[in-house]
Structure formats: structure tokens, C-alpha cells
Amino acid sequence: MFKFFARRSDLPLDRDAHSQFLPWLIAFMVFLAVLAMAGMLMLNAVAERWDQGVTGTLTVQIAPSEDPSEDDIRLRNALTILASTKAIDRYEVMSDARVLKLLEPWLGGIANSDELPLPRLIDVELHSGADLDAAQLTERLAARVPGSSVDDHRVWLERLVSLIRTVQTLATMVLFFIAMATVGTVIFTTRTGLAIHREAIEVLHLIGAQDSYIARQFARRALALGLTGGLLGLVLGIPTLMAIGYLVGRMDGFLLPSLHLAGYHWILVGLLPVGVALIAMITARTTVLRSLAKML
């Protein structure tokens, strides 16, 4: 590989001032691509886990009233209704301690069940594959249990998953635009190079060089610049990813299931510079061949 780059070139492309900026531009694009791709892969994992994991659950909430004994009656009525619902596999009333823990991030340490009327929460798990009409359950509950509400995880999960899919589509578009920008930049750089070295290229032609011989020199140069820029972008991108990973890790799965890149994700991200370099190489080659085809 080093021998490949050490090869003598018949055109002094490595001294072209106009192409010196190319690695930096490619570094920047690969940096963005690394972030976009990592984001996409992480969200993918999250969406999949949520899709399977939490679909069959919902939470019934009973708001506290003035009178605690009234609350107990409401809770019993609610449980009776749940028990008579076929689709429901299991249900469990959350302990006050657990409810407090859930509220803690909003209320801080001051929360205490004695001072604060707490809502009653019931975790409900459906039979796998069961099709429950959450709206109907809500109606039945509301009829007999004032202040009750049903939090159907499936609804907000569906929304969350579709949000994630949208973000992923955006990330894919970002990757696509990065590829297009790379292509555009390489075309511009290559055309400038062709103009600068027009005289030498003409001599090469007159000596009997095939277009592909000339194109190879540009392609080799674009590959070298692309790899240099790509690796630079990766070197900048990976610490950024690790920093984001660290910050997400500190949130400890509170809102998000653990957000991290699996091994093969790192490989995919690591392949980005190679991909961009190959795009640069193929673009340079195509550009040269197209331009030369117009010469004699």
C-alpha cells in the first residue's frame, strides 16, 4: 500500500495548491458522516429493542383524591375491571416507594408519601399477541373509577419509534448529501487539475498514453487524498462519539435504553473513510475519462 503511494507520477499532481484543501474538506465530511452513521446505528438498536420489549404493557393511573379511603375503593374497582379483561395476562400495583422513585427526578428528595398525595399506578402486562382496545378499556375504567387514565405504552412507543425512524431517514439523507458533496468537490478539484496540466497531458497523449493511463494518475491521487482526509475525520469523530457515549451513559438508562455502538457498528464507522476515499477515486477517474474523451 505504501509502495502504491510512493509510485512515481508523470503529472506533478502532489504539488497542486488547489487540491491541498481536499483532505480537510473530506475530513470534515467524514466527521459528520461518522456522527450521522453512529446516531443512525444507535437509534436503530434502540428502536428494535423498544419495538419488541415494551409493546405488551400499559400503565393504569388513578389520580389521588381528597380522601385516601376513597382512593382504595377506586383502586379495588379498577383491579376488578382489569381482572375481567381477557387480554390482560398480569397486573401489579406499584408500591408507593416505587412511585416515589419514579417521581424523584421531578420532585427531588422532598417527596414523602405522608406529605404528598400519590397517584396509584398499576403495571399491566398483556398476553403476548393480544389485541387490546386501549380506548375501550379507558372508557370502562372511567365509568367506574373517576380520575383514572390509561397510559398505553404502545401508542407513545409507536410515536417514539416513528420519530426515531424519521431521524434515521434524516441521517441517511445526511450521509447521502455528504457523498454528493464529496463527489462535487472531487469533480471540481479534478477539472482544475486537468486544466493546470493540460500541456503535460497533451504531451502524454502524443506520446501514446491511453486515457486510462492519465486517469489512473488522477485516481491514485484522489484515493490518497481521500484516505488522508477520511482517516483525519475518523480520528476527530471517534473521540466525539466516545464523549457522547459517556454523556449518554451517565443518564443510566433512565429515559433511553443503554445507547451504545456494538462491535460491528464500529467496523461500519471505521469503513467510512475507505468508502469516501473510494468515492473520491472513482469520481476522479470518471471525470478525467469524460474530459479526455473531448480531446483529440
Add this chain to the structure above:
Amino acid sequence: MAAASDDAIIRFENVGLRYGLGPEVLKDVNFELAKGSFHFLIGESGAGKSSLLKLIYLALKPSRGLISLFGHDIAVTSRHQLPALRRRVGVVFQEFRLLNHLSAFDNVALPLRVAGAKENLVKKHVTELLTWVGLQSHMEARPPTLSGGQQQRVSIARAIIARPRLLLADEPTGNVDDVMGFRLMHLFEELNRLGTTVVIATHNMQVVERLGHGRLLLDDGNLTVKPPQPKKETVAAASRLSKGEEDALAAAEQAAIADPFGDFPDENETFGDPASLGNYL
């Protein structure tokens, strides 16, 4: 004329050339050159010599007419096949057209490399030929650091390194004295003896007339072909030369013959014996 076609390396039929919308600089040019022939292309400055050579080495397309090179009608030859034709033509350009960022060695190596020659063969042949033209100690020098005469020898080496079947030279004696001019001509004659067809553009009539050979005369874009002339020992008869000039020219030719390897006027470098050129190609 048609009978000779099989043997023709170059054939022009009613060729005209104009640059852009300008006037025709070549008008109805008709000729053919037999394999192994040696011709001078003669004409005043601006007569169209360089333009004609450019048509032959496929740097220009004619505005009209037919050009056939090695039996290929170039109008119907695909772009893809042109490099193969060009590799059979060696050109000594008027302004040399060396690549300034490459060493003398790499410049001379180009025709071999574009043809895909193996690097060890490239090294062997280029080293030998550069040694033969007296540049063994300048192989790594870049053209801008070389004298005009040295650059010319690099460009001649580049033109002949791949043993072209056709050699074209555009005013190769333009920048050298008469002794050196004769040496170059003897070199081209030796190449011709080895089987290469040669066309040399020049406006130095004196040298031409002393050497004989066929002539292509260009006058304001009109071409006339003259068959090989016997060598003239003296050109005094047709002469625009004084006796003194005539003697000087004769002395120059004698000097070139007596000392074919010659010390170059400006450097202590020797040209190889033309007769040994065959060993290097």
C-alpha cells in the same frame, strides 16, 4: 500513385487545414511517403510545416481531406486506437515539450512506460540511450536546469527510445550550429538506415542541399513533392551563398564526419557514434 499505397506510411488526399474560422493554412495537400524513405519538409517560416507535422502526429484533425497513417484512415479510427498509432511515431517537437517536473531519465522513459514496459527494461534502455547522447551524468537533472542543446538531446532520445517506425522532427537544427546540425542529420540518417521513415522540417536549405534526400516543399500552404536529389558537393551553382559561406559549410560537414561523436561546443560531452545507435534501440 495508387500502386505504391501498400507501401505508404503516410498518405494525404486533398487535405486542407484551417484554424478556427481563419484562412486555410494547408490547401489541397496530396502526397504519400513510402516506408523507409527520408524527406525534408521545407518552407519559409509560416508556410505550414509545423501544421503539417501536427496532422501527421495526430495533434490536429484536418478540416477536409483524407489522412492515412500506417494504412489506417484516421477519420474512421476510433479514439481508443489512436494511442497505438501514436506509439509508432516519434516526434522531436520544435519547442521540445519536455515535462519540466520530471528528470531527463523519466522524460525519456515516458514512451516506454505509457506502453506498459517493465521497469527493469525501462531502466536499461533509458540509461543506455541517455549515455549514448552524452547525458549519463545528467539523468536526474530536470529540463529547466539543462542547456538548450542538452534539452534537445533529451527530446531526441524520447522520440527514438521506443523505436518508432516514423520519426518526425520539427526544425531540430534550429538552435544549433552547423557542425551540430550535421551531426543530428547523420543521426537521423542512421535511424533511417535502421528502417525508420524520417520527415524533418527545416528552413536550413544549405544543410538540406548537401544531404540530398526527397523533399516536400511547402509554399503558403501548397505542397509539392520533389524526388530524392543527388547529394551536392557544392551548392554554389544554385547558390545564395558566397564562396566563403560555402566553404564554411563544407568545413562544418567535414568536421561532423571526422568527429561524429564530437565534443559539444558548450560541454565536454560526447555524442555516441551514429553507427552504433542500432545497438541501443
